[in-house]
Amino acid sequence: MKNFTDDQYQAFCRFLENNTGIVLGNSKQYLVKSRLSPLMTRFGIESMGQLIERSMQLRERELKTAVIDAMTTNETLWFRDNYPFTQLSERLFPELAKPGKSLRVWSAACSSGQEPYSIAMTAQEYMSRRPGALPGLQIIATDISATMLEQCKQGIYDSLSLARGLSPERRSRFFTALDNGRMQLQPAIRNMVSFRSYNLLDSYASLGKFDIIFCRNVLIYFSPENKSKILNQFAGALNPGGYLLLGASESLTGLSDRFEMIRCSPGIIYRLR
Numbered sequence: 597m598k599n600f601t602d603d604q605y606q607a608f609c610r611f612l613e614n615n616t617g618i619v620l621g622n623s624k625q626y627l628v629k630s631r632l633s634p635l636m637t638r639f640g641i642e643s644m645g646q647l648i649e650r651s652m653q654l655r656e657r658e659l660k661t662a663v664i665d666a667m668t669t670n671e672t673l674w675f676r677d678n679y680p681f682t683q684l685s686e687r688l689f690p691e692l693a694k695p696g697k698s699l700r701v702w703s704a705a706c707s708s709g710q711e712p713y714s715i716a717m718t719a720q721e722y723m724s725r726r727p728g729a730l731p732g733l734q735i736i737a738t739d740i741s742a743t744m745l746e747q748c749k750q751g752i753y754d755s756l757s758l759a760r761g762l763s764p765e766r767r768s769r770f771f772t773a774l775d776n777g778r779m780q781l782q783p784a785i786r787n788m789v790s791f792r793s794y795n796l797l798d799s800y801a802s803l804g805k806f807d808i809i810f811c812r813n814v815l816i817y818f819s820p821e822n823k824s825k826i827l828n829q830f831a832g833a834l835n836p837g838g839y840l841l842l843g844a845s846e847s848l849t850g851l852s853d854r855f856e857m858i859r860c861s862p863g864i865i866y867r868l869r
Contacts, residue, residue, distance in 0.1 A: 600625075600645035611652045615660075616668055616740055617797045617826075618817045631666045638662070665741045674710045674761035676812065679863035680841045681718045684808070687860075688839055689722050689730065692807045698732025702803065702833070704796060704811040705739055708757070709748035709789075711810055712737035713781060716788040717770055736803065738794035745791045751781035796826050800833045807835050813843035820851065827852035831868055840866040 600608075608628065609620045620627070632647060639659055641647045650656050651663040675681050693699050703712035712735055723729050739745055755777035758767060771779040794803070796814070809830050815823045830840055831854035840855060842848075848855055848866060855866035 600628075600643075600648050604645050604648050607652065608648045612664075612667060613819065616664060616795065617819070617822045618668065619819050628667070632663060635659070635662055635666060661742070665743045668739075668741050668744075670707050672707045672710050672813070674766075675714045675718075676711065676761060677844050677863065679860060680810065680812070680865070681714060683841075683860055683863065683865055684715065684718050685722050688808055688865075689719070692837075692839075693730050693733075698734060699730055699808075700734045700736065700804065700806045701808045702806045702810065703735065703737040703789075704794075704809060704830075705814040706737035706748065706791070707739060708744060708753075709737065709751070709791075710757075710761070711812065712748075712789045712791075713751065713785060715810065716785045717766060719788065720770075720785060733788070735789045736806075737789050737791050738803075739791075740793065740795050742793045745793055748789075748791050749786070751786045752778055753780075754778050796829075797822065800829050803833065805835050806833055807838045808841070809834060809838070810841045812841060813846070815842065815846050824851045828854060831855065834868045836868065838868045840868070842866065 605625055605628065612618050612620060628648075629644060632644065636642070636644065636647055639647070639650075639662070641650065647659075647663075651659050653660075689699075701715055703715060706712050715735055719730055719733055719735070737748065739748075752774065758771075758777075758779055767779065770782055770785050772782055773779050792803075796811075811826070811830065815826065818826065827840075827848060831852065834840065842864075844863065848857070854869055856869050858865050858867055
């Protein structure tokens with residue numbers, strides 16, 4: 597495989613940050629090669645340098661979309677870290693779900709869909725214990741990758757994906773077996789989640805207000821300036837008393853003063869001031 601130059605790599609880093617907010621840094625050439633190399637065959641391009649150059653040209657819309665999809669697609673886990681979903685069931689749903697009021701939850705940068713579907717399964721389990729609870733629940737899941745979102749909507753996962761954080765009991769309860777070890781989420785869970793294509797650097801006005809926002813293990817890919825911008829936009833998108841859940845290793849320190857930190861056991865969640 598023909599490589600790309602340092603100048604091409606730096607230009608591509610700026611292109612990726614401008615379009616997605618993702619900061620690659622100075623030593624991720626290997627990641628670019630591994631993610632983009634399949635596109636060389638698909639688009640009939642002979643060198644990685646040529647692929648990078650063409651992806652940054654305005655007329656190459658299809659290639660640009662494919663490149664962004666390839667660079668932003670990350671598989672995640674079911675019920676990652678567990679505590680956010682425990683807090684959702686034991687604290688947030690009881691506190692925020694009021695009679696006659698719809699509850700809106702946003703899974704931002706949802707990747708391959710495990711997070712919003714984990715939220716949906718948590719809600720379904722909560723409603724089975726409390727019939728009539730969460731009557732107006734809405735779960736909105738967004739990602740920048742349109743290709744990934746189309747896969748999410750189908751709710752089909754292979755055996756490797758299913759093994760990552762999903763208990764046998766939940767697999768049996770919420771999934772239907774297909775072929776080759778694949779399983780599909782049952783319609784009752786799939787229909788609880790609405791998927792939309794969205795860039796976290798854009799305005800959130802068209803999404804409306806939320807009571808709970810999940811944005812976990814995402815901000816680590818952004819510059820401090822864009823982290824601060826996104827966090828303050830999250831604050832503007834939350835209803836009074838709403839909650840933000842970040843990844844276990846992520847912090848608001850020095851980025852936003854719009855939230856109150858609440859220590860759980862284990863974990864940390866943030867409430868809008």
